[in-house]
Amino acid sequence: ETGVTQTPRHLVMGMTNKKSLKCEQHLGHNAMYWYKQSAKKPLELMFVYSLEERVENNSVPSRFSPECPNSSHLFLHLHTLQPEDSALYLCASSQERGNYGYTFGSGTRLTVV
């Protein structure tokens, strides 16, 4: 295990469903991130939480709603998604600043039908 755990690994949902992705880290990091990776595209940063506060939202549609109840857990709530939202969603954690790298989870493969 990488230290960052994402569940579920795979998710198929209809456009009217509501679901949530979960990310958990036990590395003592204080920053957590959601990334989207579509086929043949670079990683897209969606949300950043630093010290449990959202510090960045890269113009992500409101049908994606993040939640960070504490420094170890991060959620991405999904509702009324579109087929183009199908992608690999990756969670990462790090220390907020300084000479630290990122640790990634294994990702959730989301398919919207």
Added chain:
Amino acid sequence: KQEVTQIPAALSVPEGENLVLNCSFTDSAIYNLQWFRQDPGKGLTSLLLIQSSQREQTSGRLNASLDKSSGRSTLYIAASQPGDSATYLCAVRPLLYNNNDMRFGAGTRLTVKP
């Protein structure tokens, strides 16, 4: 704005070859540079993390170098194996005060043929 470029986008080599992957970045004000490996449909696995004060890092058959002043890094893979087939991404962490989130390149897709 920090931009990260990786060349080539794809590379195919026969097993046993030594190879070099390239990464360039536009702003030398960075905390560190990190190389990752990604297998299809999976998350990113960290390979090497080089701090801005370092010139290189080694792990097994992998060696990463950093030339911060010229905005370049290379990942050297010795004696490549089919199991090395994956996409390799580099990322830099800028020194910007309010936005030092990592910036990623688009990756190099490596295929090592038996």
